[in-house]
Amino acid sequence: MTEPQKASTDWREQSGADDEARYAGYGRQFAQLQARKSRKWGVGRALHRKQLTAARGTLTVSNGLPEWAAQGLFSHSGSYETWVRLSNGGMDRASDRIPDIRGLGLRVLGVRGESALGGPAVAQCFTLINHEAFAFARSDEFVDFAMAASEGGGALLRYLVRRYGLFGGSARMLQLAKTVGKAFGGFATEPLFSAVPMANGPYAVRVRLLPDAANGEHRAGAAADWGGDFAARLAAGPLQWDLQLQPFVSENLTPIEDASVNWPTPYRTVARLTLPRQNTASEEGRQLLADAEAAVFDPWQALAAHRPLGDVQRARKVVYFESQKGRGAA
Numbered sequence: 001m002t003e004p005q006k007a008s009t010d011w012r013e014q015s016g017a018d019d020e021a022r023y024a025g026y027g028r029q030f031a032q033l034q035a036r037k038s039r040k041w042g043v044g045r046a047l048h049r050k051q052l053t054a055a056r057g058t059l060t061v062s063n064g065l066p067e068w069a070a071q072g073l074f075s076h077s078g079s080y081e082t083w084v085r086l087s088n089g090g091m092d093r094a095s096d097r098i099p100d101i102r103g104l105g106l107r108v109l110g111v112r113g114e115s116a117l118g119g120p121a122v123a124q125c126f127t128l129i130n131h132e133a134f135a136f137a138r139s140d141e142f143v144d145f146a147m148a149a150s151e152g153g154g155a156l157l158r159y160l161v162r163r164y165g166l167f168g169g170s171a172r173m174l175q176l177a178k179t180v181g182k183a184f185g186g187f188a189t190e191p192l193f194s195a196v197p198m199a200n201g202p203y204a205v206r207v208r209l210l211p212d213a214a215n216g217e218h219r220a221g222a223a224a225d226w227g228g229d230f231a232a233r234l235a236a237g238p239l240q241w242d243l244q245l246q247p248f249v250s251e252n253l254t255p256i257e258d259a260s261v262n263w264p265t266p267y268r269t270v271a272r273l274t275l276p277r278q279n280t281a282s283e284e285g286r287q288l289l290a291d292a293e294a295a296v297f298d299p300w301q302a303l304a305a306h307r308p309l310g311d312v313q314r315a316r317k318v319v320y321f322e323s324q325k326g327r328g329a330a
Contacts (some may be wrong), residue, residue, distance in 0.1 A: 299313065
């Protein structure tokens with residue numbers, strides 16, 4: 001019998017007794033990695049260090065949403081100024097041609113309500129990547145991978161063999177290479193995903209940003225300069241996306257703690273992101289680039305109604321804050 005796919009509030013987080021100590025340790029590890037990379041590349045983030053471009057637009061929340069979707073930011077219609085930051089996911093400022101995770105951050109301004117971090121919210125951030133599910137089930141596996149990868153391919157392969165065995169390590173290396181090397185057509189034309197869950201009032205959801213067909217198709221040569229491709233499209237005309245939510249229905253189908261499981265539930269459009277025609281090379285555009293680079297794009301900088309959920313997200317709370325301190329953004 002097929003399990004019903006109805007939005008449910010019956011989700012639970014499963015915190016461990018050692019979570020606080022583990023996350024603090026991850027924060028120290030990433031702070032050291034960030035400091036080491038900043039000595040080479042200049043002050044910057046631990047991950048998603050290379051900003052490709054930035055833009056300004058409007059997020060317009062839809063009317064008539066179902067009860068499970070109409071929560072927090074999406075509880076009533078309205079328009080919000082929104083900043084967009086595009087980046088490569090790596091810890092180095094590498095060529096765009098090198099396989100990498102591609103990231104898009106949204107910073108929605110003018111929100112009102114309690115923050116997930118306490119006090120009044122100053123923004124609602126969404127951090128999205130070009131993969132629908134996270135490559136690792138839990139934070140410990142990702143942190144160990146990132147630390148080994150920061151030392152180079154040889155160190156990474158040795159770590160994978162130690163953790164998964166000779167054959168398992170080689171298979172995992174190939175799997176990760178396939179993940180990072182996933183074909184990508186550009187930020188204006190590819191869907192982007194939160195990959196991990198957040199609260200939506202009493203419900204839990206994941207997020208997708210789906211490009212409008214009018215944004216155009218992949219252009220040959222775009223991989224040489226992803227930011228340039230995006231900026232050229234913006235200089236020619238507006239770009240639009242649907243912001244969509246995907247609901248939790250059961251622990252079996254849509255687990256909160258295992259970030260590697262791709263939820264099968266359908267997405268529902270809740271808002272429209274519009275970036276008007278703009279020139280990123282203008283004085284105003286260059287100022288936005290600098291402001292976005294200095295700004296915080298952190299899933300925990302959010303309304304309490306959209307508190308990040310699960311082990312990977314709880315680890316992010318500590319790691320992102322350490323990264324912000326390391327670059328003077330906190």
